[in-house]
Amino acid sequence: MRVELLVTPSCPHADESEANVRQALTVDGREPSVQRIYVGDLDHAAGLGFHGSPTLRIDGRDVVPPAPDSPIGLACRLYPQPQGTLGGAIPIETIREDLARREQDAIRARAARLKPRELPARASRAFFVGISRQPWLGRLATGFPLTRLMVRRFVAGEDLYDALAALERLQRRGLRWTVDVLGESVSSRETATAAADRYLTTLDALAERGLEANVSLKLTQMGLDLDVAFCRDNVARIVDRAAQLGAFVRVDMEDHTKTEVTLDIVRSLHERYHDVGAVIQSYLHRSAEDVERLIAEQVRVRLCKGAYDEPPEVAFVQRAEVDESFARLAERLLLDGRYPAMATHDERLIEHVIDFAASNGIGPDRFEFQMLHGVRRDLQESLVERGFTVRVYVPYGAEWYPYFMRRLGERPANVLFMLRSVLNEVRRR
Numbered sequence: 001m002r003v004e005l006l007v008t009p010s011c012p013h014a015d016e017s018e019a020n021v022r023q024a025l026t027v028d029g030r031e032p033s034v035q036r037i038y039v040g041d042l043d044h045a046a047g048l049g050f051h052g053s054p055t056l057r058i059d060g061r062d063v064v065p066p067a068p069d070s071p072i073g074l075a076c077r078l079y080p081q082p083q084g085t086l087g088g089a090i091p092i093e094t095i096r097e098d099l100a101r102r103e104q105d106a107i108r109a110r111a112a113r114l115k116p117r118e119l120p121a122r123a124s125r126a127f128f129v130g131i132s133r134q135p136w137l138g139r140l141a142t143g144f145p146l147t148r149l150m151v152r153r154f155v156a157g158e159d160l161y162d163a164l165a166a167l168e169r170l171q172r173r174g175l176r177w178t179v180d181v182l183g184e185s186v187s188s189r190e191t192a193t194a195a196a197d198r199y200l201t202t203l204d205a206l207a208e209r210g211l212e213a214n215v216s217l218k219l220t221q222m223g224l225d226l227d228v229a230f231c232r233d234n235v236a237r238i239v240d241r242a243a244q245l246g247a248f249v250r251v252d253m254e255d256h257t258k259t260e261v262t263l264d265i266v267r268s269l270h271e272r273y274h275d276v277g278a279v280i281q282s283y284l285h286r287s288a289e290d291v292e293r294l295i296a297e298q299v300r301v302r303l304c305k306g307a308y309d310e311p312p313e314v315a316f317v318q319r320a321e322v323d324e325s326f327a328r329l330a331e332r333l334l335l336d337g338r339y340p341a342m343a344t345h346d347e348r349l350i351e352h353v354i355d356f357a358a359s360n361g362i363g364p365d366r367f368e369f370q371m372l373h374g375v376r377r378d379l380q381e382s383l384v385e386r387g388f389t390v391r392v393y394v395p396y397g398a399e400w401y402p403y404f405m406r407r408l409g410e411r412p413a414n415v416l417f418m419l420r421s422v423l424n425e426v427r428r429r
């Protein structure tokens with residue numbers, strides 16, 4: 001999003017307006033970056049279509065469009081203020097209203113570009129990702145026995161012993177794993193520190209039992225929203241312990257507002273520790289560049305399609321575009337990446353990876369497939385039988401609500417499937 005604040009050099013409301021813009025962007029979870037443009041004379045004003053100072057344009061569109069007959073000029077502009085008066089600064093409320101309007105327009109544009117058969121899946125994802133962010137619903141759902149029954153399919157259990165039992169079952173089926181200690185978006189340093197401690201306990205337990213120590217974590221669980229440096233140090237404690245145990249740590253990727261900072265943290269850890277890897281989502285426009293950079297730095301990448309509801313400015317909208325991007329990124333990673341992981345249950349993409357690897361002389365020891373606990377067990381086993389490594393993402397813990405909601409959003413049929421199996425179980429009892 002391009003945010004430009006156009007002002008005359010002597011505008012007394014430039015600083016306050018800029019501070020308001022930054023605050024409005026931050027409150028709405030966006031990058032608070034604003035470019036200030038000084039308008040020096042009337043010629044410059046005419047060239048920019050400038051009707052007075054300050055003027056805020058987002059992606060080239062004036063936040064408060066001037067009246068059609070308003071003259072080009074360098075005078076001060078006045079804006080209605082929340083208390084009902086007129087003032088020279090652009091109010092935060094006005095900016096936030098404009099951002100909300102743009103979001104609505106973007107959703108409409110996205111819906112218009114979608115093929116009709118993709119609409120239900122898209123709406124379902126937006127709905128479930130939306131409710132996954134409502135903590136009060138999470139509290140309600142986690143106390144509700146029916147939901148707990150449904151969750152069992154995707155989550156190994158609520159405590160470490162459930163997870164260890166699940167890993168032993170996977171081991172018997174020839175599968176490997178990465179363990180996710182569930183949790184995200186913590187609101188205090190104490191909770192973030194406790195989450196990192198749970199990872200240390202998990203790593204130690206895996207090593208003690210001689211089970212492969214491989215974990216996946218989310219930076220918002222480690223305090224990313226509180227303080228980036230604190231979060232990095234918290235994750236460094238885990239990566240440090242992992243290095244002592246010969247374990248691997250994968251940093252999951254969350255929504256696009258976290259991509260840059262997540263990759264920065266992975267890179268800075270990777271400079272010191274080798275066995276830490278990143279995740280790339282094929283639905284993001286930026287991913288081709290990120291993949292090239294990670295290849296150059298030889299950081300291990302897990303490639304997935306992406307599980308969040310992203311705006312069309314940053315992500316492909318159509319399923320075919322996301323799949324095409326996955327195929328191209330997978331090829332780059334197979335050719336030059338360091339032991340990439342192809343995280344998908346999409347059989348067409350899996351066969352594409354297998355064919356591409358075979359025709360380029362890339363053996364099955366140079367990459368792996370990854371799938372989610374409880375999804376396509378048949379496919380997991382058939383790939384193992386064909387000689388491929390398959391790693392299963394095994395989440396455990398009490399904070400399963402947002403993870404579970406994203407899984408429901410990936411496949412609308414899950415909701416009916418789950419309700420049916422729960423009803424059967426209830427009937428059996």
Ligand code: FDA
Binds near residue numbers: 410
């Ligand atoms: P797609 O959605 O096209 O599904 C293909 C087929 O797989 C479906 O037809 C169905 O049969 C089956 N399937 C897929 N999802 C299912 C579900 N939930 N329930 C039942 N069946 C399902 N995302 C992210 O944004 N950041 C991350 O860090 C990760 N990490 C990650 C790790 C691992 C190991 C995996 C497998 C996935 C992720 N993801 C993720 C999630 C990923 O982005 C994506 O949302 C899901 O994997 C679903 O996409 P598929 O590639 O499977 O394709």
